[in-house]
Amino acid sequence: MSQNRKQRRIAKNQERKQGLFPPVQNLFDQAMQHHRAGRVAEAEQLYRQILAIDPRHADSLHLLGVIAHQAGRLDIALDLIGQSIALKPNYAVARSLHTLGQSLQKQGKFDDAASCYERALALEPDSVEILNDLGNVSSAQGKPDEAIAFYKSALALKPDLAPLRSNILLAMIYTASVSPPELAATARDFGQRIADPLRRPRALIRDAEVERKLRIGYVSPDFCNHPVNYFFEPLLKQHNRGRFEIFGYSNTITEDAVTARLKQEFDHWRDIRPLSDDAAADLIEADVIDILVDLAGHAADNRLLVFARKPAPLQVTWLGYPATTGLAAMDYRITDTCAEPEGLCEHLNVEALWRLPGMFCCYQAHENSPAVIEHPPFEDNGYITFGCFNHFSKVGDPVLAAWARILEQVPDSRLLLEFVGLDSPKFRAAVEARLQGLGLPLDRVMLEPRKKSNQFVLYNRIDIALDPFPCNGGTTSMDTLWMGVPLITLEGSHFGSRLGVTILSNAGMPELIARNTDDYVQMAVDLALNKPRLRDLRHNLRQKIAASPLMNQTAFVRDMETAYREMWRKWCATRSDTE
Numbered sequence: 001m002s003q004n005r006k007q008r009r010i011a012k013n014q015e016r017k018q019g020l021f022p023p024v025q026n027l028f029d030q031a032m033q034h035h036r037a038g039r040v041a042e043a044e045q046l047y048r049q050i051l052a053i054d055p056r057h058a059d060s061l062h063l064l065g066v067i068a069h070q071a072g073r074l075d076i077a078l079d080l081i082g083q084s085i086a087l088k089p090n091y092a093v094a095r096s097l098h099t100l101g102q103s104l105q106k107q108g109k110f111d112d113a114a115s116c117y118e119r120a121l122a123l124e125p126d127s128v129e130i131l132n133d134l135g136n137v138s139s140a141q142g143k144p145d146e147a148i149a150f151y152k153s154a155l156a157l158k159p160d161l162a163p164l165r166s167n168i169l170l171a172m173i174y175t176a177s178v179s180p181p182e183l184a185a186t187a188r189d190f191g192q193r194i195a196d197p198l199r200r201p202r203a204l205i206r207d208a209e210v211e212r213k214l215r216i217g218y219v220s221p222d223f224c225n226h227p228v229n230y231f232f233e234p235l236l237k238q239h240n241r242g243r244f245e246i247f248g249y250s251n252t253i254t255e256d257a258v259t260a261r262l263k264q265e266f267d268h269w270r271d272i273r274p275l276s277d278d279a280a281a282d283l284i285e286a287d288v289i290d291i292l293v294d295l296a297g298h299a300a301d302n303r304l305l306v307f308a309r310k311p312a313p314l315q316v317t318w319l320g321y322p323a324t325t326g327l328a329a330m331d332y333r334i335t336d337t338c339a340e341p342e343g344l345c346e347h348l349n350v351e352a353l354w355r356l357p358g359m360f361c362c363y364q365a366h367e368n369s370p371a372v373i374e375h376p377p378f379e380d381n382g383y384i385t386f387g388c389f390n391h392f393s394k395v396g397d398p399v400l401a402a403w404a405r406i407l408e409q410v411p412d413s414r415l416l417l418e419f420v421g422l423d424s425p426k427f428r429a430a431v432e433a434r435l436q437g438l439g440l441p442l443d444r445v446m447l448e449p450r451k452k453s454n455q456f457v458l459y460n461r462i463d464i465a466l467d468p469f470p471c472n473g474g475t476t477s478m479d480t481l482w483m484g485v486p487l488i489t490l491e492g493s494h495f496g497s498r499l500g501v502t503i504l505s506n507a508g509m510p511e512l513i514a515r516n517t518d519d520y521v522q523m524a525v526d527l528a529l530n531k532p533r534l535r536d537l538r539h540n541l542r543q544k545i546a547a548s549p550l551m552n553q554t555a556f557v558r559d560m561e562t563a564y565r566e567m568w569r570k571w572c573a574t575r576s577d578t579e
Contacts, residue, residue: 024050028059038274040067058088062096069103072254077103094123098130105133108449110141111426128154128161135167141421141430142392144175162305165190166298173322173496174393174471180494184348187298187326191350195308195327200281204313206290208572214564216244217289217312219272220320221251221301225258227475228295228320231361234553235560236265244561247287249280251296251303277305284311291564294330297321314567317351319361322474322496324349332567334560336360338502339495348494354563358549359506362556363478365546366456372484372542373460376535384413384528385446387462387485390476392419392431394468397438398517403466404439405521410528415445416462422449459483463534464527469520472499478550481507484541486527486534488512490520506549509537 031046044067047060065080081100085093101116117134124130135150151168158164169187172178218236222228239246248266251273252259263269268287272280280303284292292312296302297320307315310329317325318334325333333351336359346353378384386406388395395417407413421427428447436442448458456479459465465480467473467489473480477500480487489500491513504512512527514520527534545551 024054024057027053028057031060031063035063035067040070043067056087058084061087062099065096065103066099069099069106072106074103074107094120094127094130097123098127098133101133101137105137105140108420109424110137110421111424111430113137114141126157128158128164131157132164132167135171139171139174139393141427142395142419144171144393144396145177147171147393148175148178160194162190162194165194166302166304169298169323169326170300170321171393174391174396176396176398176470180345180348180497184324184326187324188350189326190298191326191328195305195329198277198305198308199310199329204285204310206288206313208575210565210569210572213242214244214290214568215247215288216564217247217249217284217287217292218295219249219251219292219303219306220295221253221299221303222295222320223248223250223252223259223262224254224256229258229262230364230366230475230478231319232295233262233265234362234364235557236262238553238557240557240561241267244564247289249284249303251301253301272303272306277303277309280306281309281311290314290568291316293318294325295320297323297325314571316354316567322471322499323494324351326350334360334563335495336502338505339498345494354567356556356559356563358552358555358559359502362553363482363550364553365482365551366479369456369479369482370460376463376538377461378463378531378534381414382412384410384464385416385462386413386464386466386524386528387416387418387458388466388468388473389418389458389480390468390473392417392421394471394473395419396468397434399468400435400438400440402517402521406466406524406528407440407444409521409525413444413528415440416448416458417445418448418450418454418458420450422447456483459485463538464488464524466524467500470497472497474499474503477503481545481550482542484538486512486537486541488514488520488524488527490514490517503550507545508548 027046027050031043034046035043044064047064050057050060061080062084065077065084068080069077078100081096085096097116097120101113101120104116105113114134114137117130117137121127121130131150131154135147138147138150148168148171151164151171155164169190172183172186220228245267247268247270249270249272270283272283275283289312291314294307294317297317299320304325304327308327308329315330316332316334317330328350330351332354333349334354334356336356339360340353403415407415431447432442435445448454459480462485465485465487467477467487469490470492472489477487487504489504489512491501492498501513504510512523514523549555
């Protein structure tokens with residue numbers, strides 16, 4: 001160390017002793033109080049003040065990194081947390097590695113994130129949070145069975161943690177190794193163990209007049225730029241305000257331009273993210289909501305435990321999760337007759353199924369979706385390109401094996417896949433090894449990392465889309481048809497495996513619904529080899545979809561409002577019977 005630097009350090013220490021600098025520990029205690037109370041801006045200001053005094057304060061570096069991570073400033077988070085680890089490798093290393101892994105996972109660097117989690121778990125083997133995030137990153141890598149194993153390990157340590165049980169149920173949706181009855185039984189167990197005991201015993205007093213104006217509340221963590229709003233926004237905008245008063249209960253983490261737009265459409269907006277489940281339920285009761293609608297199910301950041309308390313006389317789940325919630329307090333799940341014909345799925349649901357006469361949802365195309373190309377890609381390429389742009393966790397081994405059979409029977413064809421994480425060499429190598437092991441020739445498979453700039457663009461590179469199974473695409477399938485690409489789907493035996501059935505039936509293309517795997521393979525092969533038929537299917541497909549029930553917003557809103565009114569009518573009749 002130079003003499004000048006040494007003298008400056010001595011002088012700085014002297015100034016501290018003389019009280020010219022605020023004591024760092026006092027500042028840190030104040031910062032932590034702000035942070036725990038959710039006053040993030042105040043906490044951040046104090047952490048920076050501490051670092052101005054002591055640039056090597058590892059705690060402040062780490063917690064500034066946490067704040068940056070939560071705000072989506074991932075590069076900054078990685079730098080700050082990396083500095084904290086380098087400074088104090090034996091202090092809270094597990095915590096720092098865990099946060100670092102979360103930042104890497106947000107960037108799609110799944111292998112690096114998993115490595116951080118594994119190192120953190122080695123230091124803190126009983127951490128429920130780390131095990132949970134190992135499950136999350138496994139799910140993102142398309143390994144739902146591995147994800148379930150991590151979640152169950154965490155659950156063994158903390159069996160009453162509701163978010164863990166929701167994560168298990170969400171992962172179960174994606175794997176062929178879990179049967180629909182097993183999924184339903186797991187949801188019922190969630191209800192009986194966690195949710196149902198929370199139900200409030202008090203009766204809710206409402207004016208039981210059938211035709212009066214109803215107060216409808218929608219609860220969602222996704223009132224932002226999220227696919228749920230492609231389907232929810234048409235209903236919100238076109239609700240009959242003379243007949244319905246609309247409340248939004250937002251559990252959204254990061255608000256954006258879509259949030260601002262949605263806020264303007266609600267009659268009343270409530271931010272329930274800071275509220276406990278009891279406080280949120282109290283607010284909903286105080287708002288005298290008649291029908292409360294869940295838009296998330298067991299998806300991330302859901303508020304099912306608010307519904308468990310039964311703050312509204314009628315409670316409905318719709319749109320965000322393709323199976324039963326398991327809650328006795330949830331009265332109905334909205335579906336349709338194509339997705340769940342009468343008698344097919346009742347035993348898989350705790351809720352009563354309310355079937356709309358049309359489709360269970362209505363698609364609103366993205367405002368920035370590009371034009372459809374005027375001719376099929378094979379005319380330029382000289383070969384057929386199949387494609388799938390669904391989340392990779394939906395693409396199980398049986399799906400890949402079926403796709404291998406298709407490529408084998410369609411000479412010189414290609415398969416284009418797009419999903420998160422492929423820009424990681426390690427993850428890409430693991431994906432390629434898996435594909436090759438299931439018979440897919442790598443020289444005919446094109447792997448594209450998911451990028452915002454590619455949204456919709458890649459559809460103009462594929463001739464035929466292949467729906468995954470048993471968990472079908474939802475928004476992705478709608479996007480596919482909107483972009484003029486025909487879709488092959490495999491019919492299943494429950495809602496999540498029959499989304500393709502209702503989408504193609506309502507699109508007027510039931511001939512593309514396969515009854516079994518052999519049929520699925522043969523249907524894709526036959527369409528690929530019949531170029532005139534493929535051209536005919538693709539011709540003006542966007543216009544056909546726009547004119548179909550998939551996008552008939554007026555009819556859909558009418559069906560939903562009729563459903564609400566009929567649900568209310570039934571509830572009123574029940575009240576009359578008991579009085």
